[in-house]
Structure formats: C-alpha cells, structure tokens
Amino acid sequence: MERTSQKRLSREAGIASAGEGASRRGRLDLFKFVPFRLNRLAAEVSMALSSEYEARYGLDIPEWRVLATLGFRKEACSAQYIAQCTRTHKSTISRAVTTLLERELIERVANTDDRREFRLRMTRKGKALYDELVPRLLRREQEILACLSAQERRMLGQLLGKIEQSLDLIQTSEEADAKDAY
Amino acid sequence: MERTSQKRLSREAGIASAGEGASRRGRLDLFKFVPFRLNRLAAEVSMALSSEYEARYGLDIPEWRVLATLGFRKEACSAQYIAQCTRTHKSTISRAVTTLLERELIERVANTDDRREFRLRMTRKGKALYDELVPRLLRREQEILACLSAQERRMLGQLLGKIEQSLDLIQTSEEADAKDAY
DNA sequence: ATAAGATAGTTGCAAGTGAAACCATTTTGC
DNA sequence: GCAAAATGGTTTCACTTGCAACTATCTTAT
Structure with a gap:
C-alpha cells in the first residue's frame, strides 16, 4: 500500500460536503457527483456482502x-418474473437458474397453462441455505448502516425510495393497476 | 411487455417504506435491502448518464x-493516482488511458524524478470535450435529483458521506496525514 | 383457421473487467 | 553497494455479462 499519493488524493476529496453540488466554476468534483458516488458505494457494499454469499x-x-x-415470495414464480423484479437481464437469470438447478437448490415445475414457462421454487436444501444466509446478510447490512442513527436510516430509505420512484424503478400497485386497466 | 406478472410484482414491492428494515420473520425483502437498492439505483443512474458520454x-x-x-485537478497526475482516487482497477485505468491517448484527448509527460511513472494531462482537445460534457452531466444529475428538495439533496449527500466515511471510501486529509506520519 | 406477432427461456458471441504475471525502475535493508 | 522487496504501468487469461439470434409456445387479427 503506497501512502504518498493516497495522501495527495484526499487533499480535495475530504468528505464530500454534499448539497452544494458537484460543480464549481465549470469543473466537476467527482467526489460530490452523485452518480459516481452511488456507483462506488454500490460496488463497495457489494464487495462487503460478497464475502458472505460468495466465499461462504x-x-x-x-x-x-x-x-x-424465491425466498421472499411464497408461491413459485417464473424466471421472467425474477428478471423483471430484480432488474437483471433474463440471460443472466437463465444462467443463474441453471446453476442453482444443478446444485439442487431450486427446482422447476412445468406450467401446464403455458408450456413456455416454468415455475421455480426452492428445494428443501435451498431453503436451508437461504435461512442460514439471510440473517448473515441482514447483519452485514446493519453493520454497514451502523454509522447512521435510526432516524437517518429511515431518511436514507425514503430518499432512495423517492429517486427509485422517479426513475420508475419501482412501480406502485396503483400505477400497475392503472396501466393494466387500459 | 407483459403486464400480468409485472403487476403481481409490485404488490409487495410498493415503495420500500424503509427504516423498518428489510426483514420480517426471517424473510428478506429485496426491495428494502439497502445493498440491493444501491446496486440497482447505481446501475440505473449509470445507464441514464451513459447516453451522454457514451452515445454522444x-x-x-x-x-x-x-x-x-484530470479535469478537476489542476496539475497533471499519474495513472495510479486516478485509479486510487476513482477506486477503479489499475488495469482498467491503463486501458482507458491508452484509448484516450490514441484519441489525443490526453497526453503523457515523462516524469524525470521517477521514470516508472507518467504524468497525464488533458490536451486542448480533451479539455474542449470536457468543457462540453460536464454541464450536460451536471444537468442530468440535477434531473435525476429533481424529485428531491434542496434540503433532501443536502441530506442525501450527508448520508452518503457518512456511509462512505465508515466504509473508508474517503480518507480525510487528517487520516491520511496521520498514517503518513508514522 | 391460420399467419403474424409476442413471449418464455436458452445459447453463441463479443466486449469489458479483475486477478495475476510480467517488465522496468526505484526504494529498502543489510 | 547490492540483493530483495516494492511500485508504476502493461498485458495475458479466465470469467461475466449484455445483446442478439434462436426455438418453442402462446396470442391476436384477419
């Protein structure tokens, strides 16, 4: 680990005293630029979690x-549904499903109504893994958010929610119903 | 576009009324799980911005x-510095630098003090592109954050800052100095 | 009833990325 | 002063991923 340039680095980094915006006289401060910050934060948090589900x-x-x-929903659901719901490309989901099937963590049930589609659900083995994994991940999440007060955590959730909603990342049931109705 | 499952999907998704945590009786609600939300949000925001720097x-x-x-710092800096500062792998930076050199958007200056290292800086052409691009990106950022009040934007910045700091994503100058001193 | 279009899911391909190996140079330790 | 370790940067390799093409099935329109 080299320290010299790391030191220089943080000179203007400091703690992004956000709110005042990322620009000053036509320059853009990456450290105050929300898209960059989200990217970096997401990557870092993913890394922190991956030691749980990946390594272990x-x-x-x-x-x-x-x-x-699959663990959150009670009924079996389709790959397509998972793809939409997690906003992950369907080919990526398809490959993940293949692997999980091989490891016998999930199983497929043919759908007689529509033979293109398969319903997926966890096997006993998969459920066992899930039950073991979930508390660990929640604990990690709490560790990461430990630097925030309960109030701040609530706030963070609300703010993320607003942005998600404005980006249409989450459809409220009303919206879905409305679109469905016409 | 199939609506049926999309509709079901949002039943429990709703707007993650964060704060109450992602767990309920041993299940984990992805929509309330901060690591997942950050990932998805970052991906989506990146996509929204990429139309600017990528397509255009x-x-x-x-x-x-x-x-x-390079645009933010006044002096030329090394690839290593950029890698650390943006938390991007050095091989990725190396490739990006190669491309930018080919496009003559940046140039290298040999460092006589340490001949392993090159100083990078923008060419006139690069600076011109930068000056054109930055306002566009800032505008996009504002569009994305338009759903938040000034107060909320400030709050978001502070919250992100706290998490970044706790993950050691940003080193304050004091920390850096301290580590350097010993 | 049938052809045209949509949809679920899989797979081949190309591009991007991280890890590790590598080269050149500099620093460290004895 | 020199061998060993560290560092800046590049490159190779394996892997992941998104896109697009493809198959099979279902829906729609005429």
Whole structure:
C-alpha cells in the first residue's frame, strides 16, 4: 500500500460536503457527483456482502437474487418474473437458474397453462441455505448502516425510495393497476 | 411487455417504506435491502448518464473517470493516482488511458524524478470535450435529483458521506496525514 | 383457421473487467 | 553497494455479462 499519493488524493476529496453540488466554476468534483458516488458505494457494499454469499456459499450475485426472490415470495414464480423484479437481464437469470438447478437448490415445475414457462421454487436444501444466509446478510447490512442513527436510516430509505420512484424503478400497485386497466 | 406478472410484482414491492428494515420473520425483502437498492439505483443512474458520454462522445465509464479526474485537478497526475482516487482497477485505468491517448484527448509527460511513472494531462482537445460534457452531466444529475428538495439533496449527500466515511471510501486529509506520519 | 406477432427461456458471441504475471525502475535493508 | 522487496504501468487469461439470434409456445387479427 503506497501512502504518498493516497495522501495527495484526499487533499480535495475530504468528505464530500454534499448539497452544494458537484460543480464549481465549470469543473466537476467527482467526489460530490452523485452518480459516481452511488456507483462506488454500490460496488463497495457489494464487495462487503460478497464475502458472505460468495466465499461462504459459492453464490454469485445473480444466483443470490434468484434465491432472494424465491425466498421472499411464497408461491413459485417464473424466471421472467425474477428478471423483471430484480432488474437483471433474463440471460443472466437463465444462467443463474441453471446453476442453482444443478446444485439442487431450486427446482422447476412445468406450467401446464403455458408450456413456455416454468415455475421455480426452492428445494428443501435451498431453503436451508437461504435461512442460514439471510440473517448473515441482514447483519452485514446493519453493520454497514451502523454509522447512521435510526432516524437517518429511515431518511436514507425514503430518499432512495423517492429517486427509485422517479426513475420508475419501482412501480406502485396503483400505477400497475392503472396501466393494466387500459 | 407483459403486464400480468409485472403487476403481481409490485404488490409487495410498493415503495420500500424503509427504516423498518428489510426483514420480517426471517424473510428478506429485496426491495428494502439497502445493498440491493444501491446496486440497482447505481446501475440505473449509470445507464441514464451513459447516453451522454457514451452515445454522444464515445467515452465509456473508465475513460470518463480519467477525464473527470484530470479535469478537476489542476496539475497533471499519474495513472495510479486516478485509479486510487476513482477506486477503479489499475488495469482498467491503463486501458482507458491508452484509448484516450490514441484519441489525443490526453497526453503523457515523462516524469524525470521517477521514470516508472507518467504524468497525464488533458490536451486542448480533451479539455474542449470536457468543457462540453460536464454541464450536460451536471444537468442530468440535477434531473435525476429533481424529485428531491434542496434540503433532501443536502441530506442525501450527508448520508452518503457518512456511509462512505465508515466504509473508508474517503480518507480525510487528517487520516491520511496521520498514517503518513508514522 | 391460420399467419403474424409476442413471449418464455436458452445459447453463441463479443466486449469489458479483475486477478495475476510480467517488465522496468526505484526504494529498502543489510 | 547490492540483493530483495516494492511500485508504476502493461498485458495475458479466465470469467461475466449484455445483446442478439434462436426455438418453442402462446396470442391476436384477419
């Protein structure tokens, strides 16, 4: 680890005293630029979590997302559904599903109504892994957010929610219903 | 576009009423799980921005990061510095630098003090591109954050800052100095 | 009833990325 | 002063991923 330039680095980095915007006289301060900060933060947080599901359980992110979706919903659901819901490309989900099937963590049930589609659900083995993994991940999340007060955590959630909503990342049931109705 | 499952999807998604945590009776709600939300949000925001630097200027993210770093700092700096500062792998930076050199958007100056290292700086052409690009990106950022009040934007920045700091993503000058001193 | 279009899911291909090996140079330790 | 370790930067390799093409099935329109 070399310190010299690391030191220089942080000279203007400091703690991004956000709110005042990322620009000053036509220059752009990456450290105050929200898209960059989100990217970096997401990458770092992912890294911090991957030691749980990756190193310990041999799952990668797409595989974890499949399990997370199946674990949260009670009924079996389709690959397509998982892809939309996690906003992950369907080919990525397809590969994750293949791996999980091979490891017998999930299983497929043919859908007689529509033979293109398969319903997926966790096997007993998969559920066991899920039950073991979830508390660990939640603990990690709490560790990461430990620097925030309960109030601040709530605030963060709300702010993220607003941005998600404005980016249409999450559809409220009303919106979905509306679109469905017409 | 299939609506049926999309509709189901949002039933429990709703707007993550954060703060109450992502868990309920041993299940984990991805939509309330901060690591997942950050990932998804970062991906989406990146996508929204890429139309600017990618489609319009043929830059990818690493290349943009190099320019952003060079543009913000007044003096020429090394590839290593850029890598640390943007937390991007050095091989990725190396490739981005190669491309930018070919496009003559940046140039290298040999460092006589240490002949392993090269100082990088923008060419006139690079600076011109930068000056054109930055306002566009800032505008996009504002569009994305338009759903937040000034107060909320400030808050978001502070919250991100706290998490960054706790993850050691940003070193304050004091920390850097301290580590340097010993 | 049938052809045209949509949809679920899989797979081949190309591009991007991180890890590790590598080269050249500089620093460290004895 | 010299061998060993460290550092800046490049390159190779393996892997992941997104896109697009493809198959099979279902829906729609005429």
